[in-house]
Amino acid sequence: MIRKLVSLIAVVLVFSISLAAQDAKTVIQAASKAMGDVKSIQYSGTGHLYAIGQAFNPTSAWPQNNITSYTRTIDYNTRASREELTQVEPTPPRLGGAAPFAGELKQINLVNGQSAWNQTGNDAQPAVAAAEERQLQIWLTPHGFLKAAMENNATVKKGSGGTIVSFTSGKFKINGTIDSQNMVTRTETWIANPVLGDMPVETTYSGYKDFSGVKFPTMIVQKEGGYPVLDLAVTGAQPNASLNLPVPEAVRTAKLLPVSVTNEKIGDGVWFLAGGSHNSVLVEYPTYLVMIEAPLDEARSTAVIAEAKRLAPNKPIKYLINTHHHFDHSGGLRTYVAEGATIITQEMNKAYYEQVWKAPHTLEPDRLAQNPKKATFVTVKEKYTLADGGRSLEIYPMQGDTHNAGLMMIYLPKEKVLVEADDFSWPAGTRAGLRYHGNNVNLYRNIQQLKLDVSRIAPIHGTMVSYSDLQKAATS
Numbered sequence: 001m002i003r004k005l006v007s008l009i010a011v012v013l014v015f016s017i018s019l020a021a022q023d024a025k026t027v028i029q030a031a032s033k034a035m036g037d038v039k040s041i042q043y044s045g046t047g048h049l050y051a052i053g054q055a056f057n058p059t060s061a062w063p064q065n066n067i068t069s070y071t072r073t074i075d076y077n078t079r080a081s082r083e084e085l086t087q088v089e090p091t092p093p094r095l096g097g098a099a100p101f102a103g104e105l106k107q108i109n110l111v112n113g114q115s116a117w118n119q120t121g122n123d124a125q126p127a128v129a130a131a132e133e134r135q136l137q138i139w140l141t142p143h144g145f146l147k148a149a150m151e152n153n154a155t156v157k158k159g160s161g162g163t164i165v166s167f168t169s170g171k172f173k174i175n176g177t178i179d180s181q182n183m184v185t186r187t188e189t190w191i192a193n194p195v196l197g198d199m200p201v202e203t204t205y206s207g208y209k210d211f212s213g214v215k216f217p218t219m220i221v222q223k224e225g226g227y228p229v230l231d232l233a234v235t236g237a238q239p240n241a242s243l244n245l246p247v248p249e250a251v252r253t254a255k256l257l258p259v260s261v262t263n264e265k266i267g268d269g270v271w272f273l274a275g276g277s278h279n280s281v282l283v284e285y286p287t288y289l290v291m292i293e294a295p296l297d298e299a300r301s302t303a304v305i306a307e308a309k310r311l312a313p314n315k316p317i318k319y320l321i322n323t324h325h326h327f328d329h330s331g332g333l334r335t336y337v338a339e340g341a342t343i344i345t346q347e348m349n350k351a352y353y354e355q356v357w358k359a360p361h362t363l364e365p366d367r368l369a370q371n372p373k374k375a376t377f378v379t380v381k382e383k384y385t386l387a388d389g390g391r392s393l394e395i396y397p398m399q400g401d402t403h404n405a406g407l408m409m410i411y412l413p414k415e416k417v418l419v420e421a422d423d424f425s426w427p428a429g430t431r432a433g434l435r436y437h438g439n440n441v442n443l444y445r446n447i448q449q450l451k452l453d454v455s456r457i458a459p460i461h462g463t464m465v466s467y468s469d470l471q472k473a474a475t476s
């Protein structure tokens with residue numbers, strides 16, 4: 001009897017699964033017919049690009065730049081995409097981070113299969129780490145979504161706003177909403193982010209119009225981590241536009257660069273740890289170590305911690321000092337929590353870290369996800385001195401900063417070295433514009449007001465520099 005019941009359940013289950021697959025096919029085909037099938041599409045418009053993880057304070061939206069021109073061409077058959085855009089910073093200068101620039105910033109972002117690169121003039125720079133997400137973005141567009149759903153055994157269910165079509169492509173789960181007019185109005189997926197974990201990527205499509213017999217939205221808004229990263233008012237779309245995108249040889253053979261950590265002794269028991277786009281500073285105390293900054297991600301933290309243990313063996317890393325919450329400066333913090341370090345940060349950041357670190361990290365599990373533990377914090381809101389066994393450093397929350405509301409600088413009185421992030425990076429010229437000059441001026445003003453006797457600056461970006469270089473930049 002039980003066996004009969006089990007086989008009956010199995011039959012019903014198989015039947016309902018195939019029915020669901022059939023339903024999905026019908027739904028996708030109806031949408032594809034209503035929207036018009038295309039091999040490729042080109043669309044253009046204007047809008048805004050937002051810098052994820054670069055908010056002025058932890059509770060504000062990603063800061064916005066203007067897109068004055070935007071054209072994207074996608075070939076669904078060859079799995080290739082070319083995105084060309086021009087950004088300008090708003091005037092007056094906005095608050096928040098992301099490399100400031102003067103005038104226009106032109107970008108061409110490309111992907112063809114597993115190869116990604118950026119084009120500046122005739123120069124192609126491999127973008128190995130971006131390939132997976134750029135490929136995924138192709139399948140989040142309205143027509144791309146329907147094609148991927150058809151290929152990946154999608155399922156359907158009723159949901160808010162219409163029929164929800166779901167499938168898995170590689171490690172990504174993708175959902176899309178198809179409304180009563182058979183238009184794709186929304187897609188969603190999750191990608192790995194060092195701070196936010198499995199970060200939601202939601203894109204809404206509205207204002208569908210007919211472009212040469214194919215329906216395409218006139219408004220596109222993409223959000224990551226809950227805030228917009230792109231909004232686009234589409235002014236033109238052309239079905240079956242041609243895209244010829246040969247992969248340059250240097251791009252085809254490019255590999256992810258291994259994490260490199262160099263060390264430069266800048267005082268007794270003080271090392272400047274560089275070797276990549278972001279630096280850290282190691283300070284040795286009699287019975288423990290203090291690290292300033294945990295940038296980027298777990299891979300960077302793991303390599304920097306290994307170098308610290310090599311330079312000053314057999315001492316635990318007791319404190320990690322975090323200059324500000326921007327993701328490129330806080331993406332490696334979770335590794336230090338896993339390592340047992342206490343995080344020293346501006347007081348406004350504690351609640352934010354506690355909240356976002358609760359998110360699941362299933363796409364790229366880090367050490368803290370594998371062995372969860374509660375983070376411990378020391379919060380700073382005015383001058384904080386970390387003195388122990390004859391060694392001392394001073395932490396100053398900065399006043400009047402427009403880059404980040406919770407930015408802190410660190411002063412080593414014996415070495416006369418100031419550690420600062422993003423307000424002054426060396427060599428000069430890598431950052432430019434009014435907004436950056438304002439940061440130079442504000443850093444200089446803070447140092448003057450505190451009457452700090454600084455001889456050298458250890459910036460989190462770039463190389464060690466003398467104080468007179470900041471003086472020149474700030475007073476010119």
Ligand SMILES: [Zn+2]
Nearest residue numbers: 097326404422
């Ligand atoms: Zn920053």
